[in-house]
Amino acid sequence: xxxxxxxxxxxxxxxxxxxxxxxxxxxxxxxxxxxxxxxxxxxxxxxxxxxxxxxxxxxxxxxxxxxxxxxxxxxxxxxxxxxxxxxxxxxxxxxxxxxxxxxxxxxxxxxxxxxxxxxxxxxxxxxxxxxxxxxxxxxxxxxxxxxxxxxxxxxxxxxxxxxxxxxxxxxxxxxxxxxxxxxxxxxxxxxxxxxxxxxxxxxxxxxxxxxxxxxxxxxxxxxxxxxxxxxxxxxxxxxxxxxxxxxxxxxxxxxxxxxxxxxxxxxxxxxxxxxxxxxxxxxxxxxxxxxxxxxxxxxxxxxxxxxxxxxxxxxxxxxxxxxxxxxxxxxxxxxxxxxxxxxxxxxxxxxxxxxxxxxxxxxxxxxxxxxxxxxxxxxxxxxxxxxxxxxxxxxxxxxxxxxxxx
Amino acid sequence: xxxxxxxxxxxxxxxxxxxxxxxxxxxxxxxxxxxxxxxxxxxxxxxxxxxxxxxxxxxxxxxxxxxxxxxxxxxxxxxxxxxxxxxxxxxxxxxxxxxxxxxxxxxxxxxxxxxxxxxxxxxxxxxxxxxxxxxxxxxxxxxxxxxxxxxxxxxxxxxxxxxxxxxxxxxxxxxxxxxxxxxxxxxxxxxxxxxxxxxxxxxxxxxxxxxxxxxxxxxxxxxxxxxxxx
Numbered sequence: 001x002x003x004x005x006x007x008x009x010x011x012x013x014x015x016x017x018x019x020x021x022x023x024x025x026x027x028x029x030x031x032x033x034x035x036x037x038x039x040x041x042x043x044x045x046x047x048x049x050x051x052x053x054x055x056x057x058x059x060x061x062x063x064x065x066x067x068x069x070x071x072x073x074x075x076x077x078x079x080x081x082x083x084x085x086x087x088x089x090x091x092x093x094x095x096x097x098x099x100x101x102x103x104x105x106x107x108x109x110x111x112x113x114x115x116x117x118x119x120x121x122x123x124x125x126x127x128x129x130x131x132x133x134x135x136x137x138x139x140x141x142x143x144x145x146x147x148x149x150x151x152x153x154x155x156x157x158x159x160x161x162x163x164x165x166x167x168x169x170x171x172x173x174x175x176x177x178x179x180x181x182x183x184x185x186x187x188x189x190x191x192x193x194x195x196x197x198x199x200x201x202x203x204x205x206x207x208x209x210x211x212x213x214x215x216x217x218x219x220x221x222x223x224x225x226x227x228x229x230x231x232x233x234x235x236x237x238x239x240x241x242x243x244x245x246x247x248x249x250x251x252x253x254x255x256x257x258x259x260x261x262x263x264x265x266x267x268x269x270x271x272x273x274x275x276x277x278x279x280x281x282x283x284x285x286x287x288x289x290x291x292x293x294x295x296x297x298x299x300x301x302x303x304x305x306x307x308x309x310x311x312x313x314x315x316x317x318x319x320x321x322x323x324x325x326x327x328x329x330x331x332x333x334x335x336x337x338x339x340x341x342x343x344x345x346x347x348x349x350x351x352x353x354x355x356x357x358x359x360x361x362x363x364x365x366x367x368x369x370x371x372x373x374x375x376x377x378x379x380x381x382x383x384x385x386x387x388x389x390x391x392x393x394x395x396x397x398x399x400x401x402x403x404x405x406x
Numbered sequence: 407x408x409x410x411x412x413x414x415x416x417x418x419x420x421x422x423x424x425x426x427x428x429x430x431x432x433x434x435x436x437x438x439x440x441x442x443x444x445x446x447x448x449x450x451x452x453x454x455x456x457x458x459x460x461x462x463x464x465x466x467x468x469x470x471x472x473x474x475x476x477x478x479x480x481x482x483x484x485x486x487x488x489x490x491x492x493x494x495x496x497x498x499x500x501x502x503x504x505x506x507x508x509x510x511x512x513x514x515x516x517x518x519x520x521x522x523x524x525x526x527x528x529x530x531x532x533x534x535x536x537x538x539x540x541x542x543x544x545x546x547x548x549x550x551x552x553x554x555x556x557x558x559x560x561x562x563x564x565x566x567x568x569x570x571x572x573x574x575x576x577x578x579x580x581x582x583x584x585x586x587x588x589x590x591x592x593x594x595x596x597x598x599x600x601x602x603x604x605x606x607x608x609x610x611x612x613x614x615x616x617x618x619x620x621x622x623x624x625x626x627x628x629x630x631x632x633x634x635x636x
Contacts, residue, residue, distance in 0.1 A: 001517045008505035300501040303462055304515055304562075305490025307483060401462045404497065405453075 002310055006317035009290075010325075017322060020286050024326020024380070025333060027275040032334035032376060035268040036366035040342070042264045043367055045360055046250075049257055051127045052189050053198070054250040055094075055221035056230050057237065062246040064218055070099040071172045074245060076215045082241055089228045089237075094118055094125040096219040097206045101169030103149070103199060105157035112153070112199050114167065116206030125221045128187055128200060135161050135185035138202055145205040147181035150195035151188040159183055167199075171211045179209045192356040276379060279323065280387045287319050287391035291398075298395050299403025308396040315395050316388040323384035324377070331373050338366045409569060409602055410436040410459055415468035417454050417625075428454040430625035431468070436570070436604060441596045443616035443633075444606040451625040452606035453574050459604070460493055460572045461485040473569060490518060494563030496573035496605070500555040502547040508534060508558045509543040515566045533561035536598075537591050553584030557591060564595055570602035577612055589615045 010017050050056060059079065064072035076095055083090065097116030102109055119138040123129040128148070129137040138146055147165055149157070159165055161183055168178045181201060189195055207214065224233055234249040241247055251258045291298065302311060345363040348355060352362035417429040428451045436442060444452045457463040459470055461477050469478050473492065480488060489495075494515075502511045512530045521529075534540045537557040539550070547555050556576060563571045573592075577585040589612060596603050605612075613619055614633060621629035 001514070005503070005505065012505055296499070296501065297503065300495075300497065301503075302486065303460070303489065303495050305486055305518060307486045307490075310518075399463075401454075401457045404462070404501070 002314050003317055006314050007321055009294075009314070009318050010321045013290075016286060016289075020282060020322050021326040021329065023282055024279055024323055025330040027279055028327050028330030028376060028380065029334040029337065031272045031275040032330065032368060032373070033337055033366065034271060035372065036334070036338040036342070036368035037346070037364055038264050038268055039369075040365045040367040041360060042261050044365065046257055046261060048190055048361065049254060050250050052131075052191065053126065053194055054253055055125050056224045056228075057222040057234055057247055057249050058253060059220040059222070059237075059241065059245055059247050060218060062244055065246055065248070068100070070097075070170065070210055070218060071174070073097075073172070073212060073216045073218050074220075076217055078242070079220060079245070082245075085240055086233075086237060089224055089233050090222050091225045092121075092124040092223040094121040094221050095203065095217040096122075096221060097203045097210065097212065097216075098218040099169050099206075099210060101167045103153065103157060104166045104168065105159045105163065107158040108156055110153060110156055110196070112167075113197055114169070114199055114201055114206065116201050116203035118203055122200075125223050128189070131187040131189045132185045133188050135183070137185055139184050141202075141205075142182075144182045145179060145209075146184040146202055148185040148187055148200040149183055150198070151186050152192060152195040153199065154183070154186050156196065161186060165199075167201075167209075169209075171209065173211060177209060190356055190361040192353070195356075272376065272379070276383045279326075279380070280383055283319055283323055283384065283387040284390050286322070287315065287388065288394060290318070291315070291391050291394045295398060295403045296405075298398055299400045299405075302398075302400050303404060311395050312392040315392045316385065319388035319391065320381060320384040323380050323387070327377050327380035331377060334368075335373065338368050341366050407438045408435040409438045409473055410604075411471040412459065413469045413471075415455075415458060415470060416466045417451075417458060417463065418466045421466065427625045429458060429465070432625075432627055433468075434620065434627055434630065436602060438569075438602055439596070439600045440602050440604070440618055441593060441616055442602075442604045442618040442620060443613050444604065444620045444622060445608060445613050446622035446628075447608060450622045452608075452622055454625075455622065456572050456574050456604065456606055460495065461489055490515065491566070492569045494566070494568040494571040494601070496556070496559050496563050496571060496576045498575040498578045500547070500552070500559050500579075502555055502558055502562070504547050507544045507546055508539060508550065508554075508561075511547070511558055512561045512565050515562065519566055521566075529565060530561075533564055534558070536595065537561045538587070551584070553580050553587060556580060556584070556588055560588065560592060560595070564599060564601060567599065568601065570604065573603065573605035575606055575608075577607065577609055582611065585609065585611060 061072040061074050095118060099114050101112060101114050103112045133151055149165065154160065157165065163183050164180050165183060166178055166180050168176060171177050224230055230249045231251060234247050237247045298311065342365050345365045348362045348364065355362045413433050415429055415432040419426040419428055432455065444455060446452055458465050465478055469476055477485060477488065503514065506514065509530055512533055513526045516526045516529065531540060534543050537560060539554050539557050542550055542554060550558065577588060580588060592603060593615060595601065607613060616633055619631065619633050620627055
């Protein structure tokens with residue numbers, strides 16, 4: 001009965017209640033949509049970093065990680081033997097040769113990271129092959145060694161397809177070597193930072209330049225199955241490897257990525273807190289007005305025998321109905337908006353360069369986990385509960401005889 | 407049998423600033439089944455006296471005993487519960503719950519008392535029919551005339567079969583016909599249900615219907631007895 005009375009009371013002043021409900025709806029849907037936008041952006045960012053560069057787990061010689069010297073490599077055969085126990089968890093893997101060097105053209109010189117990859121195996125682990133704008137993801141072996149460079153680096157070096165780029169670097173014996181490579185493909189990922197610093201060559205050709213023997217590599221990139229929890233698997237994997245080998249998850253390789261993800265989560269909660277705080281004050285104001293307007297009625301109800309608990313419950317329910325109605329409508333609205341734009345994407349093409357500078361894609365697909373909706377609804381419920389405190393206190397403190405005469 | 411006894415009852419408003427003796431040492435009693443009018447000019451203390459015996463206000467001094475139980479010492483929550491079980495109120499401004507139908511208004515107290523739905527339905531319709539508004543059961547207060555609203559308010563006051571009903575100027579907002587009808591119905595219910603009814607008024611037509619008149623002036627009872635003697 002109290003619940004029915006409270007619900008009907010909400011609709012006594014339809015305009016006022018609708019204003020509160022619409023404000024709540026807009027606040028909640030706005031906050032959820034921004035949270036979804038940020039989540040979508042972060043999700044894609046992390047996914048891009050994993051798919052383009054990091055993969056889930058990488059294995060190196062420990063000294064290679066510490067000293068970044070190409071003389072610290074491992075034998076594929078040895079590592080394969082150690083990985084047999086993890087065949088179920090490892091979905092795909094690709095061996096790489098890695099070194100830093102200078103990329104030179106007739107016009108410019110750039111410091112780059114060279115990745116010697118297997119053209120058949122690497123596309124199963126990373127997605128650079130999807131970003132080829134011109135040329136191909138390597139060709140059949142030819143007279144001259146092949147290189148893939150980014151559009152950005154091509155512009156900096158002022159080279160085009162089929163141009164020659166000379167790479168200078170130290171081989172595993174520490175001697176400076178120079179080798180000419182022919183540009184067979186130009187790629188462009190969503191990360192400008194990655195693009196200007198990475199070039200790809202074929203690992204068999206690169207091994208010869210570095211004087212490495214077949215079967216010797218610096219890096220193994222691993223993609224795990226979706227069901228595998230990467231951090232737990234990394235720990236397990238590390239225990240199964242020789243002491244001189246080091247397995248690192250993408251979180252360990254790029255802690256800033258994980259940290260930024262955490263910051264963005266915090267930002268989402270701060271945003272939501274701001275909306276909920278504004279909501280609290282809006283509801284308190286509305287409900288205090290309600291108590292003021294219904295002073296005589298409250299006096300009447302209490303004189304008839306409605307105790308403080310029930311008077312309080314009536315106003316708590318009214319407050320919760322107001323806020324929860326707005327939250328539910330806001331959730332539904334944002335659910336449809338997020339799903340619509342989650343499929344179509346939001347295009348920020350005019351800011352593409354700015355996005356790329358941070359390694360972000362200019363098309364964002366908002367995404368929000370279902371439990372976030374549930375959590376927000378619960379938070380709005382408790383916000384309503386909190387906001388009802390002052391109206392309830394005012395209602396039960398009214399002097400009955402004064403209230404009736406109001 | 408005396409159901410209400412007041413002893414040296416006093417109510418002083420603003421005791422620390424400008425003291426106003428609204429009720430000034432009233433000692434009286436009311437018998438079960440009485441139909442009593444408290445009369446007097448505006449500001450003589452009628453409403454305050456009714457509020458005191460209804461437990462809506464606490465006396466400054468003196469004691470009120472209802473059904474042998476002193477209510478002056480009851481806690482707020484105990485008094486609320488006491489009112490719910492024993493007292494029905496009728497107000498000058500009807501004070502029906504605007505978002506509820508006539509039926510729901512009358513059923514309200516019985517639902518608070520957790521009475522069975524079947525009992526509530528029978529009792530509410532019996533009262534609404536008796537008050538001549540049975541056909542208005544599903545209409546909301548704003549769809550009823552003042553007289554009809556007040557009849558619903560009386561039905562509400564009677565719904566839980568309280569020991570007595572306190573009505574503060576119940577006819578003040580009604581025209582003469584509606585006043586006549588309401589008082590006749592209240593008298594009928596007083597006789598049928600045996601409920602003690604105490605109401606305040608300064609309307610001469612209402613006074614003539616009462617079985618007992620309590621005249622007040624300046625917060626005191628100045629005359630007390632049957633209408634022809636008071």
